[in-house]
Each structure stands twice: as structure tokens, then as C-alpha cells.
Amino acid sequence: MRQVALTVNGMRHELELEPRELLVYVLRDRLKLTGTNVGCDTSSCGACTVLVDGESVKSCTVLGVQADGAEITTIEGLAANGSLHPVQQAFHDHHALQCGYCTPGMVMAAVSLIEHGEATSEAAIREGLEGNLCRCTGYHNIVAAVQDAAGAMGRAR
Numbered sequence: 001m002r003q004v005a006l007t008v009n010g011m012r013h014e015l016e017l018e019p020r021e022l023l024v025y026v027l028r029d030r031l032k033l034t035g036t037n038v039g040c041d042t043s044s045c046g047a048c049t050v051l052v053d054g055e056s057v058k059s060c061t062v063l064g065v066q067a068d069g070a071e072i073t074t075i076e077g078l079a080a081n082g083s084l085h086p087v088q089q090a091f092h093d094h095h096a097l098q099c100g101y102c103t104p105g106m107v108m109a110a111v112s113l114i115e116h117g118e119a120t121s122e123a124a125i126r127e128g129l130e131g132n133l134c135r136c137t138g139y140h141n142i143v144a145a146v147q148d149a150a151g152a153m154g155r156a157r
Contacts, residue, residue, distance in 0.1 A: 004016075004068040113146065
């Protein structure tokens with residue numbers, strides 16, 4: 001067992017973790033943040049995407065002990081003061097979801113894409129989100145939502 005300290009959605013947590021414990025399970029099982037979904041456990045789908053120190057990361061590829069000292073944001077940490085994050089609002093407005101299973105990871109990947117100034121065109125958004133799979137929507141509404149959110153956040157070029 002190894003002692004780690006994580007800041008998740010602004011709250012510090014000190015945990016004793018098995019060295020082989022994946023971050024996705026630390027978030028879901030230890031911290032009860034079940035918005036981060038487990039889709040494939042092989043990094044193929046992106047349903048488990050979270051932000052680690054501001055970078056989009058598939059949490060099924062990171063050991064919990066590797067996140068020691070990191071600041072992590074999950075889907076639960078985006079909304080503030082009862083208001084949806086602009087990306088969440090855009091996904092709602094554009095109906096950029098169907099079954100919703102991929103949505104938390106897709107939203108987190110979109111936040112990272114926008115915040116890094118990479119949501120510059122439809123092609124750039126599609127390329128930036130290609131590691132996140134949606135089996136329902138065909139991506140059209142997702143791309144429109146990201147474009148809208150990028151504009152709302154002043155990050156479109």
C-alpha cells in the first residue's frame with residue numbers, strides 16, 4: 001500500500017492505495033465519483049476521461065499512485081454555483097448525447113480541447129475528440145456543441 005494525496009474537484013483526499021489500482025477505480029470506488037464511466041479498460045473508448053493537471057487523460061490508463069500530488073477534475077467538478085459549465089450547457093442545447101454513456105468523457109475531452117485553444121475548426125474538433133467514441137450520435141451534434149462552447153468561452157479562433 002502507498003499513501004497518496006489527490007486534489008479532486010478542489011477537495012484534497014489522502015488515500016492509501018494499492019500500487020496497481022487504476023485512477024478510474026480510485027475515483028469511482030474510493031471517492032464515489034461515479035460520473036467517470038468505465039467503458040473498455042483498454043483506453044479505446046474515452047468514457048473515463050478526466051483532467052489531470054489540466055490535461056485530458058483516460059483514467060483507465062493511469063495508476064492512482066501516479067496521480068499523487070495531482071489536481072484532478074471530473075465531470076462532477078465542472079458545474080459551479082448551480083450553473084452548468086459552458087461545455088455541459090452546449091451539449092444540452094445541441095442534444096449532443098443519446099444514451100449518455102460517453103458524455104462525461106466526451107465533455108471532459110472537449111473542455112481540454114477548448115482550454116488548450118485547439119477547437120479551431122470542425123476538422124480540429126473531430127481530430128481532437130477522435131480518442132473518445134460515441135456509438136449513438138454520429139458526432140455531428142457533439143462537434144456543434146464544442147464549436148458553440150468554444151465561442152461561449154472565448155476560445156474559438
